[in-house]
Amino acid sequence: MLNLGFTIGSFVLSATTLPLGILMDRFGPRPTRLVGSASFAASCALMALASRDTRVLSPLIFLALSLNGFGGICLTFSSLTLPNMFGNLRSTFMALMIGSYASSAITFPGIKLIYDAGVSFVVIMFTWSGLACLIFLNCALNWPSEAFPAPEEVNYTKKIKLSGLALDHKVTGDRFYTHVTIVGQRLSQKAPSLEDGAEVFISSQDVRGISESPPEKSVPFRQSLCSPIFLWSLLTMGMTQLRVIFYMAAMNKMLEYLVTGGQEHETDILRKRAAETVGFYSSIFGAMQLLCLLTCPLIGYIMDWRIKDCVDAPTEGSALGNTRDGVATRSARPRYRKIQKITNAINAFTLTNFLLVGFGVTCLVNSLHLQYVTFILHTVVRGFFHSACGSLYAAVFPSNHFGTLTGLQSLISAVFALLQQPLFMAMVGPLKGEPFWVNLGLLLFSLLGFLLPSYLFYYRAQLQREYATDWEGPKKVLGSSEVTA
Numbered sequence: 123m124l125n126l127g128f129t130i131g132s133f134v135l136s137a138t139t140l141p142l143g144i145l146m147d148r149f150g151p152r153p154t155r156l157v158g159s160a161s162f163a164a165s166c167a168l169m170a171l172a173s174r175d176t177r178v179l180s181p182l183i184f185l186a187l188s189l190n191g192f193g194g195i196c197l198t199f200s201s202l203t204l205p206n207m208f209g210n211l212r213s214t215f216m217a218l219m220i221g222s223y224a225s226s227a228i229t230f231p232g233i234k235l236i237y238d239a240g241v242s243f244v245v246i247m248f249t250w251s252g253l254a255c256l257i258f259l260n261c262a263l264n265w266p267s268e269a270f271p272a273p274e275e276v277n278y279t280k281k282i283k284l285s286g287l288a289l290d291h292k293v294t295g296d297r298f299y300t301h302v303t304i305v306g307q308r309l310s311q312k313a314p315s316l317e318d319g320a321e322v323f324i325s326s327q328d329v330r331g332i333s334e335s336p337p338e339k340s341v342p343f344r345q346s347l348c349s350p351i352f353l354w355s356l357l358t359m360g361m362t363q364l365r366v367i368f369y370m371a372a373m374n375k376m377l378e379y380l381v382t383g384g385q386e387h388e389t390d391i392l393r394k395r396a397a398e399t400v401g402f403y404s405s406i407f408g409a410m411q412l413l414c415l416l417t418c419p420l421i422g423y424i425m426d427w428r429i430k431d432c433v434d435a436p437t438e439g440s441a442l443g444n445t446r447d448g449v450a451t452r453s454a455r456p457r458y459r460k461i462q463k464i465t466n467a468i469n470a471f472t473l474t475n476f477l478l479v480g481f482g483v484t485c486l487v488n489s490l491h492l493q494y495v496t497f498i499l500h501t502v503v504r505g506f507f508h509s510a511c512g513s514l515y516a517a518v519f520p521s522n523h524f525g526t527l528t529g530l531q532s533l534i535s536a537v538f539a540l541l542q543q544p545l546f547m548a549m550v551g552p553l554k555g556e557p558f559w560v561n562l563g564l565l566l567f568s569l570l571g572f573l574l575p576s577y578l579f580y581y582r583a584q585l586q587r588e589y590a591t592d593w594e595g596p597k598k599v600l601g602s603s604e605v606t607a
Contacts, residue, residue, distance in 0.1 A: 137532070137533050137536050138192060138195050139195060139199055139528065139529040139532040139533065140526070140529035140530055140532065140533040142154060142195065142196060142199050142525070142529055143524075143525035143526040143527070143528055143530070144525065144526050144529065146200060146203070146525035147269075147522050147523065147525040147526050150266075150267060150268055150269040151199075151200035151201075151203045151204075151265070151269060151270070152200075152261060152265045152266065152267055154196050154199065155196065155197060155200040155201075155257075155261045155265060156258060156261050156262065157196055158192070158193045158194070158195070158196020158197045158199075158200065159193065159196075159197060159254050159255070159257040159258035159261060160193070160254075160258055161189045161190075161192050161193030161196065162189070162196075162197065162254040162257075163193075163251045163252075163254035163255050163258065164189050164193075164251075165187070165188075165189035165190035166186075166190070166248070166250045166251035166254060167248065167251045168182045168183075168185060168186035168189070169182075169183065169186045169190075169247045170243070170247035170248050170251070173243050173244060193254070197257065198223050199525070199528075199529075201219050201223075202216060202219065202220075202512060202524070202528070203270045203521070203525075204219065204270060205219065206270040206271060206521065209430075210426060210429045211426055212426070212513075213421075213422040213423075213466075213509075213513035213516065213517070214422035214423050214425070214426050215422065216422060216512050216513055216516065217418040217419050217420075217421050217422025217423075217425070217505075217512075218418060218422060220418055220505060220508045220509045220512060221414045221416070221417070221418025221419065221505045222414075222415050224411065224414035224415075224501075224504055224505045224508065225411045225412050225413070226411075227408060227411045228408070231405075231408060231409065233246060269521065269522070270521075271521055340520065340522075341519075341520050341523070343526065346520070346523045346527060347527070347530075349518075349519075350577055350581070351514070351518055351574075351577070351578070351581065352515075352527060352531075354573055354577050355511060355514065355531060355574055356534050356535075357570060357573065357574070358471070358507075358511075358571045358574040359507065359511055359531055359534075360535045360537070360538030360539075361538065361567055361568060361570050361571055362474075362478060362503070362507045362535075362568070362571060363535035363536070363538055364538045364539050364541055364542055364564070365481075365482070365568055366500065366503065366504050366507075367539040367542050368539075368542040368545055368546070368564065369485070369500055370500075371542055371546055372542075372545075372546050372549060372557065372560075373404070373407065374400050374404065375546075375549065375550060375555060376485075376557045377396070377399060377400045377404075377490075377493070378396045378399075378400060378555070379555045379556060379557060380399075380488055380489075380493075381490075382396050382555075384554055384555055384556060399490070403493060403497075406494070406497065407497050410497045410498060410501050411501060413498065413501045413502060413505075414502075414504060415505075417502050417505060417506070418505040418506070418509050421473070421474070421506045421509045421510050421513070422509055424466055424469050424470045424473070425463075425466045425467065425509075425510065425513040425514075425517070427462075427469075428457065428462055429459060429462055429463065429466075431457055432456075432457045432458055432459035432461075433456050433457070433458060433459065434458070434459050458585075458589055460585060461582055461585050461586060461589065463518070464518075464578050464582040464585065465582060466517075467510070467513070467514045467517065467518075467575075467578055468575045468578045468579055468582065470506075470510040470513070470514075471510055471514075471571070471574055471575040472572070474503060474506040474507050474510055474571075475571040475575070477499055477502055477506065478499075478503050478507075478568050478571060479565065480499055481496060481499035481500055481503055482561065482564060482565035482568055483565065484496040484499060485561040485565070486558060486561050486562060511528075512528065515527055515528055515531075548560065
């Protein structure tokens with residue numbers, strides 16, 4: 123019954139992210155965060171009140187826990203847009219925030235120490251409610267009403283020093299400032315390599331063409347939803363979620379089996395020893411959750427690797443090099459941002475999948491001492507695959523699709539995780555507590571996780587061929603222009 127409650131609770135918590143993602147994409151993270159912090163503060167206050175008279179007020183616990191879960195996921199989900207403020211370090215900060223969420227269980231031993239020191243439960247919960255009120259106040263005063271745009275979706279992230287501006291005809295008054303504004307916007311979006319103050323001369327025909335060009339159409343949500351990257355990520359995340367959740371639900375039974383050797387060999391002495399062993403190892407497992415916070419920035423660093431050295435597209439003047447006095451010089455083949463993001467995602471998911479396979483192998487070995495390694499791998503994988511997926515979505519899809527796609531992925535992963543209940547019942551029933559065959563099946567199932575980086579490898583090869591063709595065109599034009607010069 124406890125495992126069933128854990129399964130249902132995990133499903134509800136993950137399923138809530140889909141409507142939250144849709145609302146956040148529609149209205150921005152600020153309303154979501156305000157509602158979440160208010161719900162969390164109310165839940166802590168209700169818990170404190172219910173503990174004053176448990177016989178009368180104990181039904182408030184169900185409402186309090188519902189508000190607590192809803193408020194917590196609102197705060198967590200709205201925080202995932204904050205890393206957009208950090209430009210090329212976006213994935214690193216997103217991984218750090220996901221790691222802090224994954225390692226939050228480490229706070230409970232601290233709260234228990236405070237409680238054991240003599241501080242009443244009511245004081246602890248009202249203090250926690252007050253901290254949630256500070257989050258509400260901070261959001262109301264500091265968070266903008268709009269969503270945080272991704273770095274590639276803004277035109278004011280770069281400072282351009284314009285040394286020279288040549289127009290083909292005399293321009294005065296407001297029209298001059300309009301042309302200068304348009305030129306500045308174009309440079310901030312299309313020519314990051316000119317930040318060092320190179321002299322640039324742009325004709326008025328060029329400016330007029332920019333001002334008359336229609337705005338780029340936004341990417342439809344259906345295109346992001348049906349993209350192969352998103353569909354493969356659903357399989358990878360669902361499989362990993364099932365693997366991680368099953369271990370968390372069945373860990374105590376697995377440890378008991380390692381001590382007793384099976385239900386048919388149980389004695390009173392072995393049961394007592396098993397209870398002590400499970401309690402000790404459970405405490406170690408809880409303390410190791412802090413590793414999520416310490417290791418998640420690594421996967422973010424992998425996702426941000428060499429992003430700042432990249433250019434956006436082959437039309438960026440990367441093939442033109444430095445331009446001075448109308449003369450262009452040949453440059454080396456540039457490194458493109460989209461290709462680098464895909465490369466980083468391949469590395470991140472490949473590393474995560476190898477760690478997941480290693481975790482599955484250690485689960486097959488009947489050794490109590492090896493469980494320390496199993497705990498470490500489980501904790502690292504739990505933080506890595508969420509961070510890698512969030513960083514991939516932020517890198518590939520538009521920011522106004524991030525919340526809905528993440529929520530949908532979380533919902534489908536929660537449906538996958540429901541399978542752990544029949545797996546658990548099979549382990550404690552027909553298999554008589556032996557976890558080997560279930561762990562072996564999950565190990566083989568986890569090999570499907572390599573399909574996502576395999577597709578990303580194929581997709582990167584397509585982009586490289588496309589960008590190479592686009593790069594050769596400007597290169598040939600440069601060669602003819604140099605001969606003419």
